[in-house]
Amino acid sequence: MKPEATKYLRLHWQRLNLIRYRGSFPVAYRILRNQIRNQKAGALL
16 A cells, blocks of 8 residues: 555544544444445546
């Protein structure tokens, strides 16, 4: 994974945890995992 991508994901992860603290880790993790999957799918198209 590129350094820019990891930096972006780290920032996004922090924002998710602030926004969705109610759901704690599982919710943020699921959203992040889906986003990574969508980015990979977009890169293949």
